[in-house]
Amino acid sequence: MANPEYQDTLDVLDKLSVCFYRLGISLFAFSLFLLGLNFLHRMPQTGVSLHSSIVIAFISSIICAANIHVYSKVIRFVIQWSTWVSAILIVADYHWQFWWLTLGFIFVTFSGIALKESFCFRVIGLKTIPLFLAPSVLLIFFQWFEIAGILLLLSGVIFTFLSLAKWRMPLHFDIGIKNNYEI
Structure with a gap:
């Protein structure tokens, strides 16, 4: 978690994991726009199918779940295992x-990430x-694809702001204090 007063020494793997995590958030924002536009029927000219959009969201969830930095073992478990259930x-x-169920488990991963980042x-x-994200799965x-598309586009905008904020901050903000992690 972000602690501006404390800066732990980061090795190459720490820096790589933070960069991959941020890349996953950026990729997910992109996939939300693709999904939202797909549901609003504005994608035929680009040739990006619904399945491709879901696969992009899935890849982004794998990247984030594999590189997430959360102190709590339980929260990390929920976020990571929802991605692995989507893989199954x-x-x-x-x-x-x-x-839609696969997408639901991907959305559990990113809902957890959003709540983690909101702290x-x-x-x-x-x-x-x-x-x-939760109502969009039901929709x-x-x-009710049009309403789901609107919710996904709004989520895409928010995740884009998160992505931009994450890329602007120092890498050590994502790691926090290494000694506080539950193993």
Whole structure:
């Protein structure tokens, strides 16, 4: 967690993990825009399909889950394992019948990340991310794609602000105090 008064020494792996984590957040913001536009039927000219958008969101969740820095073992477990459940669903759901459920577990990962980041940084709307992503899964399930598209675009805007804020701050802010991590 961010602690500007304290700066731990970062090795190469620490710096890489922070950069990958931030890359995952940026990639997820991009995937939210793709998904939102896809649901609003404004994507035919770009050739990016719904499946490709979900795969981009999935890849971003893997990148973030593998490189997240959270002191609490329980919170880290929930965030990481929701990504691995989505991986199982992607592999097991060969015909993409339950893609909305896969997306739901990806959204659990990023709702956790948004709440984690809201404790450290004052990004406008960050605490509302779970309130946008959770209903969007239900809206997708009930095939109310236009409303889900609007919620996903709003989430994309918020995650874009988070991404920009993360890339501007020093790397040590993401790591915090190494001794405080529960192993």
